[in-house]
Amino acid sequence: MAVQSDADIVIIGGGNAALCAAITAAEAGAKVLILEGAPKAYRGGNSRHTRNFRCMHQKPMSVLVDRYDADEYYEDLLKVTGGKTDPELAKLAINASEECQPWMEANGVRFQPSLSGTLSLARTNAFFAGGGKALVNAYYRTAQALGVEVLYEAKVTHLSLEQNRVTAVEFSYQGESHILHPKAVIAASGGFQADTDWLAEAWGPAAKNFLIRGTPYNRGVVLKDLLDQGIQSVGDPTQCHAVAIDGRAPKFDGGIVTRLDCVPFSVVVNKNAERFYDEGEDVWPKRYAIWGRLVAAQPDQIGYVIIDAKSLNLFMPSVFPPIKADSIAELAEKMGIPAEKLESTINEFNAACTDGDFHPTELDGLATQGLTPPKTNWARPITEAPFYGYSLRTGVTFTYLGLKVDKTAQVQGPQGAVENLWAAGEIMAGSILGQGYLAGFGMTIGTVFGRIAGKEAAQYANH
Amino acid sequence: MQITKTIEEARRQVEICNACRYCESFCSVFPAINRERHFSDGDITQLANLCHNCRGCYYACQYTEPHEFKVNIPKAMAEVRQESWQDYAVPAMAAKTFHKSGVLMALAVIAALAFILLLFQNAAPAAGEAQAAGFYGVLPHNAMIAVFIPAFFLPIISIAISLRRYWKSIGGERLRLAHFTNALGSVAKLKDLSGGQGEGCNFEDEDRFSNARRWSHQAIMYGFLLCFASTSVATIMHYFFNMPAPYPLFSLPKLLGITGGVILSLGTLSMASLKLRADKNLGDARVWGGEMGFVLLLFVVSTTGLALYMLGSTGAMPALLAIHLASVLAFFLLTPFSKMIHGFYRLASLLRDAQIKAKL
Numbered sequence: 001m002a003v004q005s006d007a008d009i010v011i012i013g014g015g016n017a018a019l020c021a022a023i024t025a026a027e028a029g030a031k032v033l034i035l036e037g038a039p040k041a042y043r044g045g046n047s048r049h050t051r052n053f054r055c056m057h058q059k060p061m062s063v064l065v066d067r068y069d070a071d072e073y074y075e076d077l078l079k080v081t082g083g084k085t086d087p088e089l090a091k092l093a094i095n096a097s098e099e100c101q102p103w104m105e106a107n108g109v110r111f112q113p114s115l116s117g118t119l120s121l122a123r124t125n126a127f128f129a130g131g132g133k134a135l136v137n138a139y140y141r142t143a144q145a146l147g148v149e150v151l152y153e154a155k156v157t158h159l160s161l162e163q164n165r166v167t168a169v170e171f172s173y174q175g176e177s178h179i180l181h182p183k184a185v186i187a188a189s190g191g192f193q194a195d196t197d198w199l200a201e202a203w204g205p206a207a208k209n210f211l212i213r214g215t216p217y218n219r220g221v222v223l224k225d226l227l228d229q230g231i232q233s234v235g236d237p238t239q240c241h242a243v244a245i246d247g248r249a250p251k252f253d254g255g256i257v258t259r260l261d262c263v264p265f266s267v268v269v270n271k272n273a274e275r276f277y278d279e280g281e282d283v284w285p286k287r288y289a290i291w292g293r294l295v296a297a298q299p300d301q302i303g304y305v306i307i308d309a310k311s312l313n314l315f316m317p318s319v320f321p322p323i324k325a326d327s328i329a330e331l332a333e334k335m336g337i338p339a340e341k342l343e344s345t346i347n348e349f350n351a352a353c354t355d356g357d358f359h360p361t362e363l364d365g366l367a368t369q370g371l372t373p374p375k376t377n378w379a380r381p382i383t384e385a386p387f388y389g390y391s392l393r394t395g396v397t398f399t400y401l402g403l404k405v406d407k408t409a410q411v412q413g414p415q416g417a418v419e420n421l422w423a424a425g426e427i428m429a430g431s432i433l434g435q436g437y438l439a440g441f442g443m444t445i446g447t448v449f450g451r452i453a454g455k456e457a458a459q460y461a462n463h
Numbered sequence: 464m465q466i467t468k469t470i471e472e473a474r475r476q477v478e479i480c481n482a483c484r485y486c487e488s489f490c491s492v493f494p495a496i497n498r499e500r501h502f503s504d505g506d507i508t509q510l511a512n513l514c515h516n517c518r519g520c521y522y523a524c525q526y527t528e529p530h531e532f533k534v535n536i537p538k539a540m541a542e543v544r545q546e547s548w549q550d551y552a553v554p555a556m557a558a559k560t561f562h563k564s565g566v567l568m569a570l571a572v573i574a575a576l577a578f579i580l581l582l583f584q585n586a587a588p589a590a591g592e593a594q595a596a597g598f599y600g601v602l603p604h605n606a607m608i609a610v611f612i613p614a615f616f617l618p619i620i621s622i623a624i625s626l627r628r629y630w631k632s633i634g635g636e637r638l639r640l641a642h643f644t645n646a647l648g649s650v651a652k653l654k655d656l657s658g659g660q661g662e663g664c665n666f667e668d669e670d671r672f673s674n675a676r677r678w679s680h681q682a683i684m685y686g687f688l689l690c691f692a693s694t695s696v697a698t699i700m701h702y703f704f705n706m707p708a709p710y711p712l713f714s715l716p717k718l719l720g721i722t723g724g725v726i727l728s729l730g731t732l733s734m735a736s737l738k739l740r741a742d743k744n745l746g747d748a749r750v751w752g753g754e755m756g757f758v759l760l761l762f763v764v765s766t767t768g769l770a771l772y773m774l775g776s777t778g779a780m781p782a783l784l785a786i787h788l789a790s791v792l793a794f795f796l797l798t799p800f801s802k803m804i805h806g807f808y809r810l811a812s813l814l815r816d817a818q819i820k821a822k823l
């Protein structure tokens with residue numbers, strides 16, 4: 001049976017960006033259809049894994065304390081991206097973030113003070129009560145009350161582009177393919193990180209060993225389809241944001257709980273029981289992203305973190321209990337790495353540790369001496385049994401490659417803007433986040449550009 | 464033993480929550496989780512009795528089935544909680560029976576009814592006289608007391624023993640006044656039922672927040688307390704002021720009783736309808752019948768009580784009185800072995816939570 005729909009606007013995807021666009025367009029009077037590739041239980045893409053968004057504010061606002069002005073926000077962005085950003089779009093997102101918070105609240109999202117263990121974000125990031133899935137649920141309720149139709153397990157396969165217009169949307173649904181001809185289309189289908197073959201094109205076969213932190217449904221089908229038709233791209237096609245997570249995490253959708261925050265208090269080795277990088281280079285929030293790539297560069301893309309009893313309670317617990325042993329050799333055996341070599345690596349490290357004061361929450365300068373690579377902070381000898389170990393693997397958060405858009409979120413084709421195609425969220429974030437990551441900025445980009453895309457598409461469809 | 468398996472499963476899930484923390488603002492359970500790194504069996508039981516099954520954390524969870532982590536905190540907590548009530552109950556067998564079965568609960572009422580009718584028969588003067596003499600014409604006051612005093616105090620003794628065992632198992636310490644003010648403050652407002660943002664539970668309509676369950680529960684609790692107050696006042700008037708029933712409409716027992724009865728009837732009815740709409744799999748499905756039976760029992764207690772007020776001087780009175788007394792009798796006797804017990808455990812857990820927080 002062919003899917004019947006008289007929708008003016010088809011939105012591809014069912015995460016934060018798609019929902020913000022849908023609500024905005026429906027409020028402007030447009031008939032909206034959401035095609036969400038995932039089943040209902042998994043709706044909401046990576047947005048269902050999020051916990052907060054980064055929000056500019058002049059004075060205390062809702063759960064946000066103090067102030068966080070546009071200049072500081074932009075500075076922070078420049079720091080993490082090393083300048084790889086589009087200043088116009090970036091400033092647009094930052095300036096609009098302030099009015100997002102009340103808009104979100106009006107559309108059902110509830111906020112909570114920053115979670116225990118995340119005090120450093122209390123000023124800059126507003127946390128969603130219940131996290132991203134609660135946000136997504138609230139938006140679906142609001143959207144459906146506004147008459148937005150939603151099809152789950154509706155995977156878009158192709159957009160027909162003819163002379164700077166999308167003329168048809170093809171998708172599969174309930175085992176059959178369908179075609180719709182809406183007036184306008186919004187692409188909000190995320191990145192391509194769940195397609196490990198595609199990741200392997202950039203990373204080589206190593207990518208097969210990567211774990212994907214979020215949804216298995218973001219395979220970049222629509223992104224690829226559009227790029228193949230000459231749509232302009234932004235962002236480095238070979239890069240992805242990756243962090244080091246617990247090696248026992250599921251292949252997909254492990255989410256936040258698989259993160260490991262113990263690296264600064266540990267010794268990290270590869271499968272040959274050799275150290276390969278300074279574990280204490282900087283505070284963890286500033287360093288956790290480089291460890292994804294560090295581990296990816298090791299044999300079999302795996303690392304092993306070793307701590308001793310005195311460090312066990314210094315970091316947030318993670319989902320799996322650590323491997324525990326009474327000696328380093330036993331730990332090595334349990335983790336399947338060479339025992340003798342690990343013992344000598346640890347002994348060598350211990351011998352290089354120096355006396356000094358240990359401060360877990362700040363750069364304490366407690367460094368090793370004469371060791372390569374050095375450990376430049378928090379270097380305490382690993383001596384107190386029981387010893388604990390975790391395996392580390394590369395966990396991909398998102399990819400950077402995206403569609404190029406202008407400040408109205410309109411997608412840029414080979415001959416300028418595509419008349420009736422807009423994009424929002426991860427699928428266009430590469431122009432603003434060219435590299436690195438600023439915690440909470442993904443949801444800000446999705447909310448700001450989702451709303452812009454919804455407004456523009458509705459305006460187009462309404463006349 | 465079953466309980467260890469249930470606790471094991473709850474502990475597995477609680478450890479996931481402790482790594483996640485997204486639900487921190489929903490209720491008292493998550494802050495209590497996030498204070499700890501390791502969870503003993505007693506800790507898990509304590510957490511379970513802090514949970515009131517609002518389900519907010521289920522619908523907000525990115526790890527519910529079909530995800531392989533299979534997180535379902537409301538269910539895991541309900542099962543541990545349920546088993547703690549059953550295991551600490553005296554006699555435990557009675558709890559295991561009645562919690563699970565609404566049918567057995569109904570049978571208990573019928574048995575109580577037969578018993579009361581038997582009493583009537585032995586006490587009854589001629590039918591016409593009875594009506595004229597009011598309730599005590601049907602069942603003399605002394606006989607009523609002889610039945611209801613033990614029916615009231617035996618369960619209290621049973622509950623006291625259970626709570627002592629429970630208090631020990633969760634590591635409870637000496638109580639101070641401040642613990643009570645803190646804990647009772649949350650109970651009076653059913654603070655946790657607000658869902659952390661005043662919009663209530665995710666109970667009867669999936670992820671929609673609604674205060675329906677909160678208000679129904681408030682109605683049941685306050686309705687019940689008013690009815691209880693009415694009976695207590697009447698007892699005091701009877702013994703200390705020599706003012707036996709029946710009382711006029713504008714007397715304290717009647718005013719309390721009628722208001723309480725109406726509120727309790729409405730509350731139980733609305734709770735039963737909410738329960739019918741809620742997803743059974745987000746609670747302890749094994750005791751759904753017993754829980755429903757208990758709500759309906761309270762409904763029968765309150766409506767027959769109201770009916771007695773209205774029809775107390777008609778020919779229907781003896782029959783109504785029998786049903787009412789039977790349901791009240793069954794209710795008292797089943798208190799340690801029915802959902803009614805949750806209030807006691809929950810209060811104990813809130814007290815324990817207040818103790819722990821006071822030490823931070």
Ligand SMILES: Cc1cc2nc3c(=O)[nH]c(=O)nc-3n(C[C@H](O)[C@H](O)[C@H](O)COP(=O)(O)OP(=O)(O)OC[C@H]3O[C@@H](n4cnc5c(N)ncnc54)[C@H](O)[C@@H]3O)c2cc1C
Binds near residue numbers: 014157397
């Ligand atoms: C574990 C984790 C935690 C994170 N935490 C945060 C955080 O706290 N704050 C923050 O700002 N960012 C966070 N991020 C990043 C954030 O998730 C993204 O920036 C954001 O969710 C992107 O939103 P989106 O709507 O563009 O994409 P998504 O939410 O991923 O939605 C994409 C949607 O498209 C659908 N889809 C894909 N392909 C198709 C197709 N062919 N047809 C139909 N539908 C399709 C998917 O099913 C999905 O519903 C986190 C990411 C991860 C993985």
Ligand code: SF4
Binds near residue numbers: 520
């Ligand atoms: S219930 Fe789910 S979302 Fe909530 S804290 Fe636990 S794991 Fe996190």
Ligand code: SF4
Binds near residue numbers: 516519
């Ligand atoms: S069901 Fe409600 S009360 Fe129970 S743990 Fe979850 S949020 Fe807290």
